[in-house]
Amino acid sequence: MLTAGPTLRVPTDTWEFVIVTEAGQRHRWDWKQLMALPSERPTVDLHCVTKWSKLQTRWQGVSLDVLFEGVDTAADYAMVHSYGGYTTNLPYEDLLNGQAWIVHQFDGEDLTPEHGGPARLLVPHLYLWKSAKWVRGITLMDEDEPGFWESAGYHDYGDPWREQRYQGD
Amino acid sequence: MEFFSDDFTDGNALAGPLREIFAVDMTEATGRCVSCGDEGPVAGMKVYAHAPGLVARCPSCQQVLMRLVRGPGSAWLDLRGTMSLRIPMPAE
Ligand SMILES: [Zn+2]
Numbered sequence: 001m002l003t004a005g006p007t008l009r010v011p012t013d014t015w016e017f018v019i020v021t022e023a024g025q026r027h028r029w030d031w032k033q034l035m036a037l038p039s040e041r042p043t044v045d046l047h048c049v050t051k052w053s054k055l056q057t058r059w060q061g062v063s064l065d066v067l068f069e070g071v072d073t074a075a076d077y078a079m080v081h082s083y084g085g086y087t088t089n090l091p092y093e094d095l096l097n098g099q100a101w102i103v104h105q106f107d108g109e110d111l112t113p114e115h116g117g118p119a120r121l122l123v124p125h126l127y128l129w130k131s132a133k134w135v136r137g138i139t140l141m142d143e144d145e146p147g148f149w150e151s152a153g154y155h156d157y158g159d160p161w162r163e164q165r166y167q168g169d
Numbered sequence: 170m171e172f173f174s175d176d177f178t179d180g181n182a183l184a185g186p187l188r189e190i191f192a193v194d195m196t197e198a199t200g201r202c203v204s205c206g207d208e209g210p211v212a213g214m215k216v217y218a219h220a221p222g223l224v225a226r227c228p229s230c231q232q233v234l235m236r237l238v239r240g241p242g243s244a245w246l247d248l249r250g251t252m253s254l255r256i257p258m259p260a261e
Contacts (some may be wrong), residue, residue, distance in 0.1 A: 004224045005217055006177075006231070050220045085233075107214070128218075149222060153238035154246030166240040 004148060008084045008134045009113045016120070018104065018137035019067065022075045029067070031118070034102065037062045042101060044124035046131075047160035059122055061103030064095045073142035079147060080121055083134040088147035089156070090123065090130055092140060099125055102135060127158035127165070180214035180225060186237055188240075190244055193256065201252040211254075233247035 012031040019027040029037075039062050047053045075111040078092045094100065102109050111117030116133025123130050129149050150156050155164035163169060180196055187195035196212040207229040214225040214234055225235040227250070236247035248254070 004219050004222075005226060005233075070261075100217070149236075149238070152236035152247040153201065153240060153243070154222070166243065167245075168243075 004086055005084055007113050008082075010012055010083050010118060010134055010136075012118050015118055016136065017103075019071055020103050020137065020139045021071060021073045022142050023073075024141045025072065027067075027071055029133075034062060034104070034119070035064075038067055040101065042122070042124075044122070045144070046124055046128055048128045048160075049154070049165050053160075058103075059101065059103040060105035060108075061101040061122060063098060064102065065098065066102045067102065068096065071140075073140050075080065075142055077141040077144045079139045079141060079145060080130075080132045080135060080139045081139065082132045085134050086132055086134070086148050088130050088132050089145055089150055090126065094123065094126065095138070125159075127155075127160050129154060170220070177217045177226075178217050180212040180216055182216045182218070183211060183214070183223065183225060183235070183237065186223065186239055186244070190246060191256075195254075195256065197257050199255040200234060201254075202227040202230060202234060203230060203250050203252045205230040206252075 015031045017029045017034060038062055041060045043058050046057055075092050078090055078095055080088050103122045104119045106115055111120065117132055119135055120133045121131050121135045128142050153166055155166055155169050158164050175193055179214055193243060198211050199208055200211055201208045205227060207227060209228065215228055217224045221248045222236060222238040227234050232250055236251040238245040
């Protein structure tokens with residue numbers, strides 16, 4: 001029920017994840033390089049904009065603190081990009097300090113394409129539309145810009161605890 | 170977890186939400202896709218439900234033609250993927 005388009009099947013041998021800084025510097029990882037990074041196993045609650053929550057979901061992936069370690073930036077905002085063209089925006093600081101991961105396993109199994117595999121963003125303290133499926137990169141920005149849903153009425157930030165579903169909430 | 174699926178319907182799912190805004194049945198309107206230029210009826214779009222939003226995609230090239238979000242006090246309609254809509258009207 002929560003999909004903005006057809007399920008994408010992205011093979012891991014052509015998969016890549018690219019961070020582009022506000023100065024245009026690119027940091028790229030292929031699948032092997034991602035798998036070689038230290039991973040974590042967060043257990044988190046998910047909150048959907050349609051009011052349901054799913055408690056205690058188990059994931060495995062790489063913290064964005066690890067991916068941003070060698071990235072030189074003073075940006076305030078980030079745009080997350082997915083295969084298939086989906087985008088979602090959030091403040092850069094919401095990706096740091098143990099708040100966000102690039103996950104590739106759910107409940108002990110490889111993430112299926114239906115669940116956003118081979119890898120998706122997991123940013124559980126914001127509504128689930130921010131946890132982009134089929135993630136392929138993050139662009140850092142000095143100015144905030146709206147993503148796919150944020151430009152069509154969804155809230156720019158999306159804090160479930162303040163019920164920020166729509167613009168103006 | 171059942172929050173992802175390939176389920177989509179045709180553009181007739183847009184009839185009620187669009188009638189609320191335009192007060193005519195928009196599913197008979199003909200839209201032209203910005204991306205590929207193909208023309209077709211709104212009823213022929215591929216509609217993905219991402220409640221509280223709807224995404225309508227071009228049946229030819231899959232690009233997004235329309236986003237429609239219905240909040241409690243507002244509706245948002247994003248038509249940037251649609252070059253034009255030809256809407257049938259009664260003859261003057
Ligand atoms: Zn098209």
